[in-house]
Amino acid sequence: MASKPRTLYEKIWDDHVVERREDGTCLVYIDRHLVHEVTSPQAFEALRLAGRKVRRPDLTLAVPDHNVPTTARRGPDGARLPVEDPQSAAQLAALERNAPDFGIRYIDAVAAEQGIVHVVGPEQGFSLPGSTIVCGDSHTAAHGGIGALAFGIGTSEVEHVLATQTLLLSPSKTMEVRVEGTLGPGVTPKDLILHIIGHIGTAGGTGHVIEYRGRVFEEMSVEGRLTVCNMSIEGGARAGIIAPDETTFAYLKGRPMAPAGEEWDRAVAYWRTLATDPDARFDKSVTIEASAIEPTVSWGTSPEDVVPIGGRVPDPDSFADAAKREAARRSLEYMGLEVGQAMTDIPVENVFIGSCTNSRIEDLREAAAVLDGKAKADGVKWAIVVPGSGLVKRQAEAEGLDHIFMSAGFEWREPGCSACLGMNPDKVPSGERCASTSNRNFVGRQGPGARTHLLSPAMAAAAAITGKLTDVRDL
Ligand SMILES: CC(C)[C@H](C(=O)O)[C@@H](O)C(=O)O
Numbered sequence: 001m002a003s004k005p006r007t008l009y010e011k012i013w014d015d016h017v018v019e020r021r022e023d024g025t026c027l028v029y030i031d032r033h034l035v036h037e038v039t040s041p042q043a044f045e046a047l048r049l050a051g052r053k054v055r056r057p058d059l060t061l062a063v064p065d066h067n068v069p070t071t072a073r074r075g076p077d078g079a080r081l082p083v084e085d086p087q088s089a090a091q092l093a094a095l096e097r098n099a100p101d102f103g104i105r106y107i108d109a110v111a112a113e114q115g116i117v118h119v120v121g122p123e124q125g126f127s128l129p130g131s132t133i134v135c136g137d138s139h140t141a142a143h144g145g146i147g148a149l150a151f152g153i154g155t156s157e158v159e160h161v162l163a164t165q166t167l168l169l170s171p172s173k174t175m176e177v178r179v180e181g182t183l184g185p186g187v188t189p190k191d192l193i194l195h196i197i198g199h200i201g202t203a204g205g206t207g208h209v210i211e212y213r214g215r216v217f218e219e220m221s222v223e224g225r226l227t228v229c230n231m232s233i234e235g236g237a238r239a240g241i242i243a244p245d246e247t248t249f250a251y252l253k254g255r256p257m258a259p260a261g262e263e264w265d266r267a268v269a270y271w272r273t274l275a276t277d278p279d280a281r282f283d284k285s286v287t288i289e290a291s292a293i294e295p296t297v298s299w300g301t302s303p304e305d306v307v308p309i310g311g312r313v314p315d316p317d318s319f320a321d322a323a324k325r326e327a328a329r330r331s332l333e334y335m336g337l338e339v340g341q342a343m344t345d346i347p348v349e350n351v352f353i354g355s356c357t358n359s360r361i362e363d364l365r366e367a368a369a370v371l372d373g374k375a376k377a378d379g380v381k382w383a384i385v386v387p388g389s390g391l392v393k394r395q396a397e398a399e400g401l402d403h404i405f406m407s408a409g410f411e412w413r414e415p416g417c418s419a420c421l422g423m424n425p426d427k428v429p430s431g432e433r434c435a436s437t438s439n440r441n442f443v444g445r446q447g448p449g450a451r452t453h454l455l456s457p458a459m460a461a462a463a464a465i466t467g468k469l470t471d472v473r474d475l
């Protein structure tokens with residue numbers, strides 16, 4: 001008898017279940033564990049107190065990213081510069097000590113390979129298709145872009161994975177987001193995922209793993225897929241995933257931590273079996289028409305608060321749901337916006353190109369292409385580009401992108417989470433707006449009182465040039 005058709009998620013899940021409990025929860029094997037400085041100190045401390053070791057240090061990779069300053073990390077004499085904020089310094093120092101103490105792989109803050117964990121994992125070939133990947137970080141969903149089942153975990157789970165290389169989990173429901181047709185010019189993977197979240201809402205994926213399907217994703221680069229999957233969590237999903245294919249294999253081949261030789265061939269043969277079976281069923285399915293999507297920007301304080309750039313700030317009364325009406329009213333007040341205001345009339349004083357959503361080489365190329373030969377508007381006081389990793393930075397410099405950015409009036413920084421969240425010196429001043437390629441526009445996210453507008457790298461570049469939110473297709 002033929003076996004039951006399964007989805008990509010179900011295949012990966014089944015291949016990793018170590019033990020099924022009577023209540024339905026499963027002990028699941030974890031292939032890769034990424035660790036950063038914010039959510040790991042207590043986990044390591046707990047292991048230390050219990051006298052336990054890390055079960056598989058070779059499957060664990062630690063990188064500092066959230067707290068690192070993005071200005072020079074070494075002084076003129078080559079000595080490492082201290083991190084001023086005491087809490088940040090303590091977290092960074094803890095990781096620096098815990099990694100050698102527990103024998104895990106560590107990329108330190110001044111290494112060429114340092115960067116945001118979610119950029120570093122795929123870039124190093126540490127994150128692989130068909131694997132289970134966890135990190136004490138909600139945007140671990142990004143790694144689904146290479147066909148992994150990847151999700152964020154809490155600090156107590158970090159401890160559990162460090163100690164046992166397993167996790168106790170309940171199976172997720174499956175959801176398909178199918179995108180038909182092709183994206184128009186100037187419409188990027190970021191616009192697509194913002195549009196999808198606007199469509200399904202921040203609770204649309206709750207309890208589900210989303211598989212993104214359709215030609216748009218088949219034709220998309222791995223960088224674009226990472227951007228899309230990254231924001232699955234903003235749609236409430238446990239994870240997002242895209243079937244690994246030739247594009248994925250070409251991206252991973254030869255990466256430092258990827259399998260090589262015969263092992264590579266065996267791995268690819270296995271990865272090819274993972275695609276969702278033709279008759280597999282999803283618990284939930286949403287279809288979106290790609291050609292209807294325009295460059296998309298956020299107006300509120302939730303990632304679902306989006307409109308096409310040609311749109312207007314919505315009237316809170318236009319929402320059917322009472323809670324949503326109230327949230328929209330509060331959002332407009334925080335954001336300092338008027339009902340009916342054209343999105344293209346919103347001035348911005350800050351532009352941030354970076355974060356694990358949009359700091360890979362393609363993102364920087366996309367922004368640089370818009371900025372080439374142009375300069376930021378006078379009203380834009382602060383514009384920074386923060387590459388997702390040292391290797392992205394080096395590649396961009398080899399292509400001369402740093403010159404384009406700096407000639408346009410941008411600062412060219414060292415890799416890290418930076419202004420994506422106010423945990424390091426890069427903050428947006430209170431009451432000011434930021435056109436930001438990051439993934440969250442929550443109240444205070446980029447600093448107390450900061451007003452975030454989420455958009456694509458090309459749209460961030462366009463906003464820098466005109467000093468207001470702008471349709472990149474009009475430049
Ligand atoms: C600090 C960290 C735990 C947090 C997360 O889990 O996502 C951060 O990366 C974020 O983007 O808000």
Ligand code: SF4
Nearest residue numbers: 139355356417420421
């Ligand atoms: S770049 Fe932003 S979203 Fe990504 S891990 Fe860092 S803080 Fe979180």
